[in-house]
Amino acid sequence: MIKYMNGHEETPEQAALNSVPTGWYNLVVKMLNDLLAAGWDGETAQIKEKFGVLRLYTNGNWSEEMDAIYDKAEADSFKTCAVCGEPGEMFYKGWISPYCKEHTPKDRT
Numbered sequence: 001m002i003k004y005m006n007g008h009e010e011t012p013e014q015a016a017l018n019s020v021p022t023g024w025y026n027l028v029v030k031m032l033n034d035l036l037a038a039g040w041d042g043e044t045a046q047i048k049e050k051f052g053v054l055r056l057y058t059n060g061n062w063s064e065e066m067d068a069i070y071d072k073a074e075a076d077s078f079k080t081c082a083v084c085g086e087p088g089e090m091f092y093k094g095w096i097s098p099y100c101k102e103h104t105p106k107d108r109t
Ligand SMILES: [Zn+2]
Pocket: 081, 082, 083, 084, 085, 086, 088, 099, 100, 101, 102, 103
């Protein structure tokens, strides 16, 4: 369970669904489950996409192992299409998000 500051709780699946672009769903669910498996207590302030990169703000216990899990997910998010989850590239134009070729907004290029 992910435990938010405001007291509500979510499964990693719900947290991913509610917080990040659809294409990152699997990546975020895996990260949260890996963190919990590594002994994380799930205390978190926020999970979100910021400037095209996955961000986790946590108040919980933290270890080097969790750092490594988070670093990996963060690095993966940077090159994962925010729409479909396929490999993508950072797209800067008005906003910043990674997209695959198919989902790069064409009207903005
Ligand atoms: Zn895509």
